[in-house]
Amino acid sequence: MSLNPFFELYAGDRISPDDFVKMFSDVLVPHATPIFAPGNAVVTGKQGSGKSMLLSLLRPEIRLQYYEAGVEFPVPLERRGFLSANVNLAHSSAYDFGLRRASDLEPEDVQLYFADFLNYLILRSLISCLKIYSRADDKVRKEVGLKLKGDECNSIVPALSAHPVWEGWIKPCETINEFDDQLQQRIRGYRRYLHKKVKIIDPEYLATRTTIGEPALIFSQILRDAGAIAPKTHIFIDIDQYEELANILNDKVEGQTVDYRATINKALANRNEFKVSYRIGTRGHAWRNHSKIMGTTAKLEEERDYKYVELDEILIRRENSKSDIFPSFARDVFNRRMVFAKFNVNLQEDLAIDEVYKKSFTPEEKIERLSLRKPQKVLKFDKNFSEKSKKRLLKLAKNNLLSAKLGEIWIRQKGDIEDLDILDSDLPWEKKKYWKKERREVALLQIASDAQQKPLWCGANDIIALSGGNILVFLSLNQFIWDTWILYKGKDSEIRPQLPIIDVHVQSLGVQKASKYWIEKITQETGMSSERSRFVAAIAGYFNKKIFADKKISYPGHTGFSIQKSELFEYPNVREYLEELADYGNLLMLDHTTKNKDRKQRIKFYLNPIFCPHFGIPFIRTKEPYYAPLIDLVGWLSEAGYSISFNKDVDTRPQRLV
Amino acid sequence: MSIYRPWGNVLWLLDKLKIEDWVTLGCIATESRSCTSVANYKDFSSSFVLLKITDPQPLESEAVANAYDDSESQLDSIPEDQKNVIESELMATLDDLEDYVELCVEKSPNVIIDITSFPKRWFFPFIQMLINDVRILNLVAVYTQGETYAATIAENPEPLRPLPGFITADERSSHDHAFVGVGFHDLGMLKLLGDDSVKKLNLMFPFPPGPPGNKKNWKFVEQINRKIGGDISSEEFSEPLSLHFLPALDASEAFTAMSNITRKGQLTSIMAPYGPKPISLAMCMFAIAVDNAGLEDVPVYYSQPQRYAVEYTKNALKSDDGLESWAYALKLNGRDLYTI
Numbered sequence: 001m002s003l004n005p006f007f008e009l010y011a012g013d014r015i016s017p018d019d020f021v022k023m024f025s026d027v028l029v030p031h032a033t034p035i036f037a038p039g040n041a042v043v044t045g046k047q048g049s050g051k052s053m054l055l056s057l058l059r060p061e062i063r064l065q066y067y068e069a070g071v072e073f074p075v076p077l078e079r080r081g082f083l084s085a086n087v088n089l090a091h092s093s094a095y096d097f098g099l100r101r102a103s104d105l106e107p108e109d110v111q112l113y114f115a116d117f118l119n120y121l122i123l124r125s126l127i128s129c130l131k132i133y134s135r136a137d138d139k140v141r142k143e144v145g146l147k148l149k150g151d152e153c154n155s156i157v158p159a160l161s162a163h164p165v166w167e168g169w170i171k172p173c174e175t176i177n178e179f180d181d182q183l184q185q186r187i188r189g190y191r192r193y194l195h196k197k198v199k200i201i202d203p204e205y206l207a208t209r210t211t212i213g214e215p216a217l218i219f220s221q222i223l224r225d226a227g228a229i230a231p232k233t234h235i236f237i238d239i240d241q242y243e244e245l246a247n248i249l250n251d252k253v254e255g256q257t258v259d260y261r262a263t264i265n266k267a268l269a270n271r272n273e274f275k276v277s278y279r280i281g282t283r284g285h286a287w288r289n290h291s292k293i294m295g296t297t298a299k300l301e302e303e304r305d306y307k308y309v310e311l312d313e314i315l316i317r318r319e320n321s322k323s324d325i326f327p328s329f330a331r332d333v334f335n336r337r338m339v340f341a342k343f344n345v346n347l348q349e350d351l352a353i354d355e356v357y358k359k360s361f362t363p364e365e366k367i368e369r370l371s372l373r374k375p376q377k378v379l380k381f382d383k384n385f386s387e388k389s390k391k392r393l394l395k396l397a398k399n400n401l402l403s404a405k406l407g408e409i410w411i412r413q414k415g416d417i418e419d420l421d422i423l424d425s426d427l428p429w430e431k432k433k434y435w436k437k438e439r440r441e442v443a444l445l446q447i448a449s450d451a452q453q454k455p456l457w458c459g460a461n462d463i464i465a466l467s468g469g470n471i472l473v474f475l476s477l478n479q480f481i482w483d484t485w486i487l488y489k490g491k492d493s494e495i496r497p498q499l500p501i502i503d504v505h506v507q508s509l510g511v512q513k514a515s516k517y518w519i520e521k522i523t524q525e526t527g528m529s530s531e532r533s534r535f536v537a538a539i540a541g542y543f544n545k546k547i548f549a550d551k552k553i554s555y556p557g558h559t560g561f562s563i564q565k566s567e568l569f570e571y572p573n574v575r576e577y578l579e580e581l582a583d584y585g586n587l588l589m590l591d592h593t594t595k596n597k598d599r600k601q602r603i604k605f606y607l608n609p610i611f612c613p614h615f616g617i618p619f620i621r622t623k624e625p626y627y628a629p630l631i632d633l634v635g636w637l638s639e640a641g642y643s644i645s646f647n648k649d650v651d652t653r654p655q656r657l658v
Numbered sequence: 659m660s661i662y663r664p665w666g667n668v669l670w671l672l673d674k675l676k677i678e679d680w681v682t683l684g685c686i687a688t689e690s691r692s693c694t695s696v697a698n699y700k701d702f703s704s705s706f707v708l709l710k711i712t713d714p715q716p717l718e719s720e721a722v723a724n725a726y727d728d729s730e731s732q733l734d735s736i737p738e739d740q741k742n743v744i745e746s747e748l749m750a751t752l753d754d755l756e757d758y759v760e761l762c763v764e765k766s767p768n769v770i771i772d773i774t775s776f777p778k779r780w781f782f783p784f785i786q787m788l789i790n791d792v793r794i795l796n797l798v799a800v801y802t803q804g805e806t807y808a809a810t811i812a813e814n815p816e817p818l819r820p821l822p823g824f825i826t827a828d829e830r831s832s833h834d835h836a837f838v839g840v841g842f843h844d845l846g847m848l849k850l851l852g853d854d855s856v857k858k859l860n861l862m863f864p865f866p867p868g869p870p871g872n873k874k875n876w877k878f879v880e881q882i883n884r885k886i887g888g889d890i891s892s893e894e895f896s897e898p899l900s901l902h903f904l905p906a907l908d909a910s911e912a913f914t915a916m917s918n919i920t921r922k923g924q925l926t927s928i929m930a931p932y933g934p935k936p937i938s939l940a941m942c943m944f945a946i947a948v949d950n951a952g953l954e955d956v957p958v959y960y961s962q963p964q965r966y967a968v969e970y971t972k973n974a975l976k977s978d979d980g981l982e983s984w985a986y987a988l989k990l991n992g993r994d995l996y997t998i
Contacts, residue, residue: 090819093820096825099822101754184828191829195827526961527814529814530814531814
């Protein structure tokens with residue numbers, strides 16, 4: 001085992017089922033019940049929001065591991081009656097249809113082949129699931145609602161293989177393995193064609209194509225008719241990496257494109273009595289902006305065709321922090337990692353993180369930890385400061401530099417008109433609690449900058465807040481902090497089971513490294529990642545400059561910007577660029593209750609908090625954001641390399657966004 | 659019995675081979691070395707199929723057009739009737755690629771494929787088609803080194819997926835070995851380590867790398883290490899991760915290394931061809947060799963960038979002895995030299 005309890009970032013990808021059981025936090029499960037309930041479910045969320053982890057619970061291997069480990073399966077008991085298929089589109093070559101010349105086929109024809117290919121993948125996965133559960137112990141099979149045990153699975157094969165849904169391509173057979181071999185053979189045929197191992201697609205495929213979703217329905221029907229599964233048992237089909245279908249460029253015929261997403265959407269639109277439903281994991285706006293159904297002008301509708309689980313929305317930081325879910329989620333994940341790394345932690349409490357990092361540090365404490373030799377040097381006065389006030393602030397700086405800095409800011413704003421020869425606690429800025437609260441984070445950064453030091457980012461609450469509601473970012477922050485700590489501690493870092501206390505400077509260094517890592521990571525993602533990276537740098541530079549130039553801190557909220565909704569709808573390319581930035585987690589996109597008299601609806605945008613340490617801007621959102629005119633936004637977008645047109649008849653978006 | 663796989667300076671090798679009617683399959687790119695490379699050995703070749711590949715998301719259209727013109731002008735001395743310049747899109751289909759191969763085969767059974775500026779999405783399937791085409795008797799790959807590289811050589815990667823023609827038809831997701839070429843950018847390759855289960859990760863480290871590649875290469879290793887399990891110095895983690903220091907230009911040695919590690923392809927493997935082109939060429943040849951030996955196929959994963967830097971490299975690299983341009987004999991007299 002690695003010394004770093006956060007060595008493995010993902011608890012849904014590479015991790016073994018055994019470790020998954022130990023690391024998985026079930027905090028989100030009650031908030032994502034549609035995943036385990038009848039009906040289609042669309043789960044949206046950024047990478048790292050926990051989508052994959054949640055959907056992993058549908059996999060038979062994971063469920064069995066819970067039983068083997070003697071750990072309660074986190075899905076509610078009444079929701080455990082399901083079989084499932086999982087299709088990873090990236091891994092299964094589903095993305096590869098564009099590798100062959102489509103121009104001699106109608107786009108719809110390509111979509112029909114794609115649908116058939118997908119059907120066979122789904123069926124193979126269902127068969128695999130059936131085989132796994134049929135070998136499981138009675139308790140598991142009872143929960144699933146599977147009445148077949150071991151070779152009894154073969155009993156459904158004659159009816160399944162002889163069914164007309166296969167159009168005669170599948171030959172009647174007796175055993176589940178023979179049936180599976182035929183499914184595999186068809187899939188191989190497609191793969192060999194897509195990768196040009198054969199010149200043309202097997203001509204038999206054309207006449208024997210299956211309609212999207214049909215084979216899964218027949219599978220369900222045959223199981224039910226045979227009494228092989230309980231009436232209440234559902235069939236869930238999890239389609240993974242659906243979102244990336246939009247990022248695949250294909251050979252195209254002029255004016256027409258092959259729409260793979262519409263093919264899958266058609267399966268969702270097909271309501272059925274056989275309790276077959278789909279789970280789609282995707283990014284938010286990418287889903288909302290594309291709900292076309294193959295072969296019709298109709299679109300998928302929320303509630304009618306699917307339930308929506310918006311993980312980003314569930315995990316986002318609220319104005320009222322008491323209703324936040326993410327902190328409990330993060331704290332639970334931290335606890336589990338500590339237990340996994342053999343530290344002595346009570347899983348029923350979530351205080352381990354506070355023990356390691358300390359719950360929080362006040363700005364005053366952070367300044368104290370900077371250990372400035374001459375704190376007074378940080379104060380800057382101009383001709384408007386009286387000698388008396390200067391003297392008072394310099395004296396104050398020796399004991400409470402933050403208060404002195406806020407005093408400097410207060411005088412710059414209000415003028416040097418008050419008698420400061422009073423108790424420290426009675427100083428006017430100390431009495432204006434909100435004024436102080438709104439400015440202390442910016443003041444803290446200004447102090448560090450003036451002292452030519454790096455500001456400190458530390459404490460459990462800061463680390464959780466910097467994660468921006470994203471569990472992957474949280475894990476990564478911890479990984480960097482522990483890496484740094486292990487480097488300093490050497491052999492001492494191996495001591496167990498007492499939890500260590502990690503020094504604030506080590507924490508801060510780890511946070512800085514994580515921040516840089518996440519900024520560099522932007523360009524490694526799909527979509528218009530280089531434009532997104534440049535946009536993030538452009539606005540971060542803008543806000544950094546604004547904050548440090550604003551010596552009066554009149555606009556402490558100018559760490560984000562707000563745009564009128566109507567302007568965004570007028571220019572769809574601008575809106576969709578911003579939506580992509582939000583979908584990839586580069587920006588937080590939130591509704592904004594305007595303070596303007598015009599009451600026009602607005603949307604506000606903030607940088608992902610994890611970027612803030614590197615750019616030296618506060619991540620805490622206070623006061624009003626910058627009310628950006630459209631021209632400013634267009635300027636930032638252009639600087640980032642986005643192609644923008646103010647001519648509404650000219651669409652400058654890349655094809656995949658249309 | 660080991661096979662001698664000739665490689666070396668392009669002019670030296672082509673001179674030694676004494677073949678007169680080469681057809682060159684080359685790439686006209688915005689970086690000047692693409693055409694400098696072809697111009698260097700043009701006297702050995704009697705016809706040229708030159709592909710001008712356009713990115714789907716070019717950033718500076720005017721700069722791109724000018725760079726193409728400047729680059730192509732180096733080939734002005736080749737008579738027009740020997741040149742076939744074709745424009746094609748970066749995401750062209752395998753059928754398009756096959757058409758271009760066919761144009762070469764029509765000209766000659768002896769092909770020089772200049773991989774200097776071809777994207778991997780192109781040269782991998784090209785070489786696969788050329789190796790497997792019995793009409794091709796002699797095949798040589800040419801690679802010309804660059805002087806200095808752009809700070810960002812490529813942008814906007816597609817999702818990680820197999821290169822055209824290099825899949826596992828049975829959707830195998832568990833492999834004995836993964837071979838990853840150590841390069842400047844990891845793009846999306848780290849996803850590979852999430853989706854597939856790999857028993858041993860082999861990093862093919864170009865050595866000696868020299869500056870500035872040195873620092874970037876180690877950063878690449880650090881990122882992979884971070885993804886797969888942090889503690890590179892820990893005894894336990896030294897087992898799944900191996901660094902193989904290989905000469906950056908020696909495709910033959912890299913091929914032999916992969917062949918030995920996988921016990922001549924008996925152990926399953928997966929590839930991610932980042933890093934120097936000759937190492938990628940070796941990966942390409944290894945995947946083809948395993949496939950042709952009827953063993954379990956070797957999928958090659960790559961996240962294809964959708965935009966390349968206009969000045970990917972500044973110029974072709976020159977030394978006192980001339981252009982640093984290397985040729986690798988892949989097939990001679992109908993005999994495939996890279997087999998297992």
